[in-house]
Each structure stands twice: as structure tokens, then as C-alpha cells.
Amino acid sequence: MKSGSNLEKVLKSGQPAVTAELGPPMSADPHEVIKKANILKGFCDAANITDCQTAVVRISSIAAAAIALREGLEPVMQMTCRDRNRIAMQADLLGASALGLKNCLCLAGDHQSFSAAGRLKGHPGAKNVYDVDTCQLVGILKKMRDESKQEGGDPLEVAPKFFIGASWTPMGDPIDIRPMNLLKKVNAGADFIQTQGIYDIELFRSQMEKIRKMGLHEKTAILGGVIVPKSAMMLKYMDSSVAGVSVPKALIERMNKAKEAAGDDKKKARELQEAEGIKLAVELVQQVLETPGVRGVHIQAIEWESAIEGIVKAAGLYPRPTFPTE
Numbered sequence: 477m478k479s480g481s482n483l484e485k486v487l488k489s490g491q492p493a494v495t496a497e498l499g500p501p502m503s504a505d506p507h508e509v510i511k512k513a514n515i516l517k518g519f520c521d522a523a524n525i526t527d528c529q530t531a532v533v534r535i536s537s538i539a540a541a542a543i544a545l546r547e548g549l550e551p552v553m554q555m556t557c558r559d560r561n562r563i564a565m566q567a568d569l570l571g572a573s574a575l576g577l578k579n580c581l582c583l584a585g586d587h588q589s590f591s592a593a594g595r596l597k598g599h600p601g602a603k604n605v606y607d608v609d610t611c612q613l614v615g616i617l618k619k620m621r622d623e624s625k626q627e628g629g630d631p632l633e634v635a636p637k638f639f640i641g642a643s644w645t646p647m648g649d650p651i652d653i654r655p656m657n658l659l660k661k662v663n664a665g666a667d668f669i670q671t672q673g674i675y676d677i678e679l680f681r682s683q684m685e686k687i688r689k690m691g692l693h694e695k696t697a698i699l700g701g702v703i704v705p706k707s708a709m710m711l712k713y714m715d716s717s718v719a720g721v722s723v724p725k726a727l728i729e730r731m732n733k734a735k736e737a738a739g740d741d742k743k744k745a746r747e748l749q750e751a752e753g754i755k756l757a758v759e760l761v762q763q764v765l766e767t768p769g770v771r772g773v774h775i776q777a778i779e780w781e782s783a784i785e786g787i788v789k790a791a792g793l794y795p796r797p798t799f800p801t802e
Contacts, residue, residue: 478621478667479639481578482550483522485799486772487668487697492765493772494793495552495670495699496520496784498544500535509540513547515781519788521796522579524670524774527554531591532598538568542575552641553577556585561607562616562627569620573636581641581670582613611664614642618665640665644698645672645720646683655686662696669696670774673703673714675723677763684769693769700764704777704787705753707746708732727756754783754790761791 477484486493496516501508516523525544527537534540541551553572555565569580584606591598608616616627617640624635642661646654658669674680680700687693703721705711708731715723734752738745761773773793777783788794 479578479637481522481639482799483552483579483668484639486521486797489797489799491797492770492793493522493668493697493699494520494788494796495522495524495772495774496781497524497526497774497776497778498540498549498551498781499526499529499779500537500540502532502534504535506535506540506543509535509543510547512781513544513549516784517547517549518796519785519794520775521772522550522552524552524554524581527556527583527585528559529586530593531558531586531588531602532596538572538575538577541572541577545576550579551577552579552581554581554583555613556583557606557608557610557613558585558588558604561605565608565613565616566620566626569617569636569638570632573638578637578639579641580617580638581643582610582617582666583643584610610642611660614640614661614664614666622665639667641668641670642666643672644669646674647676647679647722648672648720651683654683655690655692658687658692659690662692666696668771669698671699671701672720673701673718673776674760674764675711675714675721675727677760677767679722680764681767684767688769693771697771698769699772699774700767700770701774701776702757702760702764704757704775704780704783705731706780707749707753708735730756750783754786757783757787758790761787761793765791 498512525537525541528534537554541553544551588602589600592600617638619625624632644658711723711728714721734748735745738748
């Protein structure tokens with residue numbers, strides 16, 4: 477075992493892994509994290525604690541992950557290259573390990589311009605860092621864990637033991653280079669991969685065929701991403717504006733039909749679309765898991781953590797496996 481995390485144990489057991497997502501609040505109040513952790517607990521093997529997603533200031537991923545762990549939910553701490561240089565990264569990794577965290581997902585991070593979306597002022601003028609890129613960050617974690625050395629070569633008396641993750645956008649443009657993008661992260665030392673949201677199953681399976689030919693599915697655990705849709709508008713937005721997400725028109729039409737069935741009743745339209753979105757998510761989860769080379773699913777119910785229980789149960793993924801406490 478590289479880390480002894482619950483997520484690592486599930487994957488090692490050969491059972492399909494389930495990860496979810498927990499978004500910390502724009503507040504110093506920990507109760508939102510506590511509430512969400514208890515909603516997710518028992519229905520996933522680990523939950524990503526986002527690191528200032530969309531470049532909006534929130535409770536730090538490390539602090540929120542420590543709170544979630546205290547509540548009995550295994551966290552996957554995210555770390556972006558956007559906000560830290562390699563000194564700060566390594567200091568945070570040592571601190572996170574000291575707090576008992578065992579999973580880390582390495583990300584580039586959303587550009588700071590995203591923070592000014594909607595009604596938020598955000599920090600579009602903030603300076604990004606990008607001292608290292610995602611592959612280099614994965615390599616730093618691996619060196620700290622496996623060689624007990626800092627990036628610069630100085631020794632660590634006690635090494636942090638992380639299960640190292642990275643993201644992958646299989647359908648991003650240009651699509652032909654996506655397998656090589658994954659190869660770089662695997663070669664850097666990624667133990668598991670979580671993909672961008674998948675709606676076009678056939679296109680994803682075509683990409684996975686290339687991955688299997690390269691043998692990458694044997695070197696890392698690939699968890700297919702499923703973003704739970706709430707409305708036809710959400711699907712249209714993701715299809716047009718979210719990099720690497722392609723939504724077939726048939727799925728958008730399904731959500732539109734659910735909306736139209738409510739007539740002028742806006743509340744009913746929302747309820748029918750949400751019900752259809754959960755049904756669609758269950759189908760996508762099952763189709764992703766049926767894809768050769770996939771080892772699990774990463775279900776993202778964005779600010780809708782209560783949807784996870786029903787999806788996991790309907791997909792036949794409950795109860796989740798448990799292991800003896802060491």
C-alpha cells in the first residue's frame with residue numbers, strides 16, 4: 477500500500493471505486509462542510525475537497541478536508557498549481573499529511589478570470605503562480621513519498637504518504653493528443669485519474685480504446701467522471717462553454733421534454749428536470765463502468781450533494797466496501 481487510504485484499498489480490492497465532490501463555502505463557518513460530509517458519508521469511498529474552484533476564495537481544501545475527515549468522510553484534498561509555488565506546495569503537503577490526509581489530486585486550477593462570473597466580483601486581477609505544472613506537481617508528491625526527499629533534494633525525516641491523483645479531459649481539444657496527455661501524468665506517478673464529465677459515451681469509449689492499447693489502464697486507476705445535470709440549460713451551457721465536455725443533442729432533448737411536461741409550472745419543471753437528471757446520471761454511471769479499462773466513477777453533483785445517495789443506490793453501488801481499521 478502506498479498510502480493506506482480507503483480509496484486505495486477499494487481499488488486494490490478490484491471493486492469499482494466511487495468518489496464524489498464536496499465544495500467548501502465562501503465562509504469561515506465550518507458547518508457547511510460538516511453538513512455536506514455527513515450527507516456523503518457512506519455513499520462514496522472518498523470525496524474531492526475542491527481547492528477554490530472557479531478561482532473563488534473559499535475555506536482551504538486542506539482545512540475542509542481535515543474537517544471532513546473528522547466527520548468520518550475520507551477526503552481527496554485538491555491542490556492547484558495556480559496559487560502556490562513549490563515551496564508553499566510542499567509545506568502544505570507536509571501539513572496535510574500531519575493532519576492525517578492520505579489522498580491528493582493535482583490540478584492546474586481554473587484561471588482567475590473565472591472568479592468574476594455571475595454576480596461575484598472575484599479576483600480577476602490576481603496573479604497566478606504556475607511555478608510548476610500538474611505533471612511536475614505529481615512528480616514532487618511521488619518524490620516526497622517514495623524517496624523521502626523534497627523537490628530540491630533535501631531529505632525528509634518523515635515522508636508524507638499520499639495516494640496521488642490527477643485529472644484527465646479525454647474529449648478536450650485537440651482530441652488526438654489527449655492519450656499523450658494522460659501518458660505524461662501516468663509516467664509522472666499518478667496512482668489514479670479522475671476524468672472530466674462524460675456525456676458522449678461512444679466518444680469516451682473510443683478514447684479508452686486508445687488508452688488500453690497504450691496499456692495505461694494497467695498503470696493507473698481511471699475513474700470516469702459523471703456530472704449530474706439539473707436542467708437542460710445546464711447541459712447546454714456545459715456543451716458550449718466547458719472545455720472538454722461534449723453533450724449529445726439527444727440528452728439535451730431528454731431534459732427539455734421533462735421541462736415541457738410541466739407546462740408553465742416553474743417549480744414542477746425544476747423537479748421534473750432534476751428527476752430526469754438523476755436518472756440520466758445513473759445511466760451514465762453504469763455505462764462508464766461497463767467501459768473496459770475503467771476502475772470506478774467520479775460523480776460530481778455540484779452543490780447538490782443530496783443527490784449522491786439515490787444515484788449510488790440506483791446504480792447498484794451500495795453498500796460501499798469496508799475494511800478493517802488498522
